[in-house]
Amino acid sequence: MKKILFLATGVAMFASSAALAADAVEYIPEAPAAVEMPAAFSWSGPYLGLQGGYAWGNGDYAGVDESFDGGRFGAFAGYNWQMSNGFVAGLEGDVNYDWNEETVAIVGGGTADVDTGFSGSVRGRLGYAMDRTMIYAAGGWTATEVNADTAAGSFDDTLHGWTLGAGVEHAFTDNMFGRLEYRYNDYGNGNLGGTDIDFDQHVVQVGLGVKF
Secondary structure (H helix, E strand, C coil), X not given: CHHHHHHHHHHHHHHHHHHHHHHHHHCCCCCCCCCCCCCCCCCCEEEEEEEEEEEEEEEEECXXXXXXXXXEEEEEEEEEEECCCCEEXXXXXXXXXXXXXXXXXXXXXXXXXXXXXXXXXXXXXXXXXXXXXXXXXXXXXXXXXXXXXXXXXXXEEEEEEEEEEEEEEEECCCCEEEEEEEEEEEEEEEEECCEEXXXXXXXXXXXXXXXX
C-alpha cells in the first residue's frame, strides 16, 4: 500500500511540474510598445517670405545733408544648409521699396524732390540654431535706385554698395517662421544730372516666411 501511495505522489508531482513547464513555454512576454519620437526640426531647405519695417536714411545731395526716413515693404527668398553642430549657412536675396521722398533745397537756389524707391540685395548668412530659434548675421552686396525731379528735369541713377546686419528667426510650425532683423546699408555714391549724391540707411524690419 505504501508503495502505491508513493508512486501516486510521484506521478502527481511529475504531472504538476509538466503543467508548469508547459505554461512557461506557452507564455511569451509581449514586446514593449514603440515610442515614436518627433523628428528634429531642421532649417535646411528653400524659403520665401514678405517683410516690412522702417528705414532711417541719410543722403547728401548737391552739398545738402537730408534725412530720408520712411516705411518700407519687400519680399525675400533664400536657401539654408544646417550642419550637425547647429550652425546654419545660407544665401538670400531680397527686393524692397522705400517711401522716403524729400524736398531738398539746393545751394544757390531751387529745390529737388529726391527719393530712393526700389532697392535689393544678395547676402550670405551664418547662423546658429537652437531647435526652432536661430540667430544669424548677414552681409553682402546691395543697390538702390535714386531719383530727383528738378526744374532742369528728372534724373535717376543706381547706387551700388554693401550691407551688413543681424537678426533672429523663430519657426512657429515646421513650415512657417517669423523674423526680426536690423541691417545697415551703405549704397555709396552716384550722379543725378551732374549733381553728386551719396546715401546710407539703417533698417529695422519684421518678416514672415514659408520654408519648404
